[in-house]
Amino acid sequence: MLTLSQIQQDPDKVIQQLQQRGVCHAETLVHRLLNIVQTKKQQQDQLEKINHQLKEHAKTIAQWMKIKTAAQKIDSLKKEISCLKKQQQKEKQQIQGYAQGIQDILVQLPNVFCTTVPIGKYSQDNTIVHERFFIHSLPKVVVPHWDIAQKYDLIDFSIGTKITGTGFPVYKNEGAQLQRALIQFFLTEAIKNGYQEIMLPLLVNHATAFNTGQLPDKEGQMYKIQDHPFYLIPTAEVPLTNLYQKRILSEKDLPIKHVAYTPCFRREAGSWGSNVRGLNRLHQFDKVEIVEIHTPQQSFQAFKKMIAYVQQLLEKLQLTYRKVLLCSGDLGFTAYCTYDFEVYAPGQKKWLEVSSVSHFDTYQAHRLQLKYEEDEQQRKHWVHTLNGSALALPRVMASLLETYQTAQGIQIPSVLLPYAYHLRESTVFRV
RNA sequence: AGAGGGUUGGCGGAGUGGUCGAACGCGGCGGUCUUGAAAACCGUUGUGCCUGCAAGGGUACCGGGGGUUCGAAUCCCUCACCCUCUGCCA
Structure with a gap:
């Protein structure tokens, strides 16, 4: 969340950036916000004065109680008090209203963004900053992964529909094993790179x-449990980052680097076009997520490293990929800066997003109430949080099946072989 | 799920209606003593907001929210969490 002081410091810049992110009425919102803040402050002053008087009166009564003859004086003071209390009540209500108004506006403002973010409205305005092609010998007829999955009995989409509904695939045989191998691979790589594994x-x-x-x-976009006030997580980012809600860390605790594998659940309401097939978009999918917490001084260096880390995963899998810097209009609500990784799926001739690596600046820290204390001066500062998918499974699977298809079956990338105990032959033959 | 007990400052733990932001102990910080350290002793020690150049002043906060009262950490209601017992279950 943006803080009031962030906005007050340079309202015009905030307004401009919000507009560039596509927030309607950004100017009106910010101005209204600042107005309410001002009014609330004045009201607060008045309330505090009343509170002070009431406190004094209470003390006075306490004194008078000791004297028996003061009963009359007490009564008349009580009358005065009840008058003050009416005022107090009124002020309180108004202030509560203002506070609610402030909160209502603040929660709907997305983050500001980094100077490196290109200005743009849609995904076409994103900048492709890096591309890497891997040449694989494909068969004459290149097919999409849903055909491959069916041919080799790797994934059953229709049975998932019966059990639950559309978007809940069932992985079978080598499909399930490959999925497990990928999870294991991603987790092990992360651990090797200094991430602490968490189950959530x-x-x-x-x-x-x-x-x-x-x-x-x-x-x-989230599934809500009916009889409890709980949501199914849309990403491990949510519980993982929240391990640190309402904390003041000491500087020596930083950096924090965590990795977690979880299923993710998304309603994907409204985004179910006819072109969504196979593994491209699901209601339940697996993902390995990395989260880092840093001091502001170190976070940008760490961001670069995270991006490089995700990139080398794709290098190791030898999937053709590109790295995309999101434009202002395409940024997620909380993001200060985001790089997406997309892999190529030759069967569909499409780029599929498999990772989103984001820097949140202090936006999440504000909501989490997560600060750290400087070792030397004991001054407290907001931390910077970062996260990234490393990686999301289904689209990696999709690209992998399509990229590694041969006339004989699917070739398994060699880096996965140590994790795929049942796939030693390096090729899947099932017809 | 039912019954009972609990939630207080960094930690432990008092406090059941009146000047309580909260005894006491531990820890932390500063000092005395010491060549240095420990021990001992003395002092100090929560956070947010408003106001002030500052010193200071004001206000809010004893799990969250609401209520009773002139006055609430203390009484009432409610929610959350923790502990114990009983039940159920992977």
């Missing part, structure tokens, strides 16, 4: 979903 709850409460920015912005 898949259900979170309202506050947790708010802290990382999913609420109220993405309320409609």
